[in-house]
Amino acid sequence: KQEVTQIPAALSVPEGENLVLNCSFTDSAIYNLQWFRQDPGKGLTSLLLIQSSQREQTSGRLNASLDKSSGRSTLYIAASQPGDSATYLCAVNGSSNTGKLIFGQGTTLQVKP
Amino acid sequence: EAGVAQSPRYKIIEKRQSVAFWCNPISGHATLYWYQQILGQGPKLLIQFQNNGVVDDSQLPKDRFSAERLKGVDSTLKIQPAKLEDSAVYLCASTQERGYEQYFGPGTRLTVT
Numbered sequence: 001k002q003e004v005t006q007i008p009a010a011l012s013v014p015e016g017e018n019l020v021l022n023c024s025f026t027d028s029a030i031y032n033l034q035w036f037r038q039d040p041g042k043g044l045t046s047l048l049l050i051q052s053s054q055r056e057q058t059s060g061r062l063n064a065s066l067d068k069s070s071g072r073s074t075l076y077i078a079a080s081q082p083g084d085s086a087t088y089l090c091a092v093n094g095s096s097n098t099g100k101l102i103f104g105q106g107t108t109l110q111v112k113p
Numbered sequence: 114e115a116g117v118a119q120s121p122r123y124k125i126i127e128k129r130q131s132v133a134f135w136c137n138p139i140s141g142h143a144t145l146y147w148y149q150q151i152l153g154q155g156p157k158l159l160i161q162f163q164n165n166g167v168v169d170d171s172q173l174p175k176d177r178f179s180a181e182r183l184k185g186v187d188s189t190l191k192i193q194p195a196k197l198e199d200s201a202v203y204l205c206a207s208t209q210e211r212g213y214e215q216y217f218g219p220g221t222r223l224t225v226t
Contacts, residue, residue, distance in 0.1 A: 004155070031212055032212060034214065034215065041222070042219055042220070043117075043119075043204055043217040043219040043220045044156070044204065044206075046214050046215065046217075049214045089155055089156075091155070093212060097211055097212045098161070098169060098211060099144055099146070099161060099168075099208065099211030100146075100158050100169055101146075101148075101156075101158065101215065103155025103156050103157070104155050105154055106155055
């Protein structure tokens with residue numbers, strides 16, 4: 001049974017810092033992995049989707065990497081801003097590509113001005 | 114392009130009452146998902162539709178929850194009777210095809226008292 005873990009549960013950094021959010025999964029047989037952002041009281045916004053054959057994806061100040069063999073993904077945020085404060089969730093889609101996403105618990109990020 | 118729409122945004126009911134949520138996916142998206150997100154946790158899949166057929170409802174508490182997707186477009190999720198532990202945010206998501214990026218609606222926050 002696939003399990004997804006995100007550590008730490010919460011993170012507070014000063015503005016301008018580069019930071020890394022971690023995601024680990026127990027079953028390396030995945031189809032793809034997706035990173036989301038969730039603002040308080042809101043739905044999820046898709047940030048990046050990495051296919052199992054890819055090593056990384058970039059969008060602006062965000063870079064997501066995937067190491068399938070070790071069951072890990074990281075989300076790198078460069079030059080953090082107060083507007084980046086939110087909860088970040090990773091989710092995996094299994095190798096059979098049912099589309100069912102298994103989510104981690106999320107990391108709540110606070111960027112202080 | 115319009116996003117995933119959900120209503121109502123908030124609902125407060127007493128236990129043993131019934132409630133229904135509505136979702137309108139992005140136009141042309143064949144696959145629709147309902148997720149339950151309990152406070153402090155990642156979303157958990159309740160049911161997945163492909164057009165108007167059910168693909169996965171293995172985690173849907175079928176004694177009290179039901180869902181339908183008429184004509185392969187809009188979907189409704191119903192709870193009858195509600196329990197205290199059903200208090201959560203109910204998220205609807207859609208995607209063009211399984212394995213593609215999932216797009217989420219704003220969610221419905223349900224409080225059962």
